[in-house]
Amino acid sequence: MTIDHASADPTMVEMIRREILDSYDEEMELGFEDDRLDSLEGGSESGLDRRRYFRDLLHLQHELVRLQDWVQHKKLRVVVLFEGRDSAGKGGVIKRITQRLNPRVCRVVALPAPSERERTQWYFQRYVTHLPAGGEIVLFDRSWYNRAGVERVMGFCSEAEVEEFFRSVPEFERMLVRSGIILLKYWFSITDEEQALRFHMRITDPLKQWKLSPMDVESRRRWEDYTRAKEDMLARTHIPEAPWWVVEAVDKKRARLNCISHLLEQIPYETVEHPPVHLPERVRHADYLRTPTPPEMLVPSRY
Template identity: 80%
Template sequence: MTTPADSRPNLDRIRQEIADGYDEELELELEEARLDRILGDAPELEERDTLDRKIYFRELFRLQHELVELQDWIQHHKLRVVVLFEGRDSAGKGGVIKRITQRLNPRICRVAALPAPNERERTQWYFQRYVAHLPAGGEMVLFDRSWYNRAGVEHVMGFCTDAEYEEFFRSVPEFERMLVRSGIILLKYWFSITDEEQEFRFNMRIQDPLKQWKLSPMDVESRRRWEDYTRAKEVMLERTHIPEAPWWVVEAVDKKRARLNCISHLLSQIPYGQVEHPPVVLPERERHEDYVRHPVPSEMYVPNVF
């Protein structure tokens, strides 16, 4: 594809964005035809200084090694850890959650991403459906959005009354203090992006057929109501930033830096050390003269297409 020189920063920026979506693969190949289709009429974007991929992967793998040690510590000492991830649509919450859980045991570290409440849940105590997902001893739960839905989308979109909104702010500090008093380690992260960055990420989702599923009608409406969500966020942070469970703001315009900074901070908030494990010794396989392995019918095999 021939690209005018003045549009080169735009192409580089879009290449970078697509690479971010596949950064689990160390050897990345971009399909030129697919990139051409995604480019379309994308607006000019200022080229951004981003973290070198080699440095990013080196630090990500180092931090993921530390996360495995943290996981062992949590399991060994029967700790209970809750981490909340909040932020605007497309702010990168899912990306950091994915990197945290990537090398961990899903039985120890699990993700809670609750859908909209059903008719029965809407009649319950507001926090009830979230309580059901809290960890037992030896578990860490990552909430991809949390009870703070009431302070954000429910308030902005009119899904709760003003009285319910105010009751939330009266209740949530006591609810979180109760969790902390019970021994739960509670961390709260807000992922912050700019107006321009959200617009770019939404446009990428619109143009990319592999990401269109991420853009819901509610996401589109949130774009129109940027200022309403800003005011709601400011009120939320002001009224729920308590000593027992403070908010931590992650600058998330640069996805790579946001992931590394968030994981590094999470690790710093929970004192942990190495857990000694007995060495694993692979036993000799038992063999019996009367054992006969039966053949598998050929029609049961998955075809070798590749």
């Protein structure tokens, strides 16, 4: 949108300015959350300049909007899997990807533990129901690879079920790709020391303690078991049709930028031209009188 400042209503210009700043503040608020965690005892600042981070992130989010338009225009079906250890930063990058996108086009799937009924189904069945239709992007915050990770390490499935998963998942993913789905798989990699630091931050921060479940605490004890499971998973499910991409995620800000940039490179897209939008004149009726809102219905103005 361009504004002719010479002829524009000053009130309207100020309203537009406030709206734009409010939009940018969404990311600033998330940034302050990161800064607050970094400022806790033991925290560490990212090596990436904040000004450059916000500038590059906004640029990448603009490109994500262009990608969204292209996915809708071409009726593409996109699935992105985000895997990694607890506190590896999957949620942070998902927030930044979806922040400025249409939730009707780009949605997040984060499934809870399977119900008793779901445990008796074909393993992939509950994930299939969330796959995209034409013109949709689905981001899986953890996925069917739970079987190769937490379920295997914590003993929620048998080794026979794990082996069946490894036999089935390459064919399952090849079938998805043959059907026209664009499938991307990201593993967020952090060090032992970095996970310990982030867990301690969550323990210290009352606004983050809810993120630390008993399962997370137990996973910390079983670091080496998870490492062996992860290495086996990557080796046995890294296929040409759906390869794994490893994101170095010790530096959260760099990880977000690198992942989003890489995602954009995997799907060729172009600018979709949209017809200009013109607001019509509002219809006004001489007999219309707006009814005042009863005072008892108003939310108190405390701020």
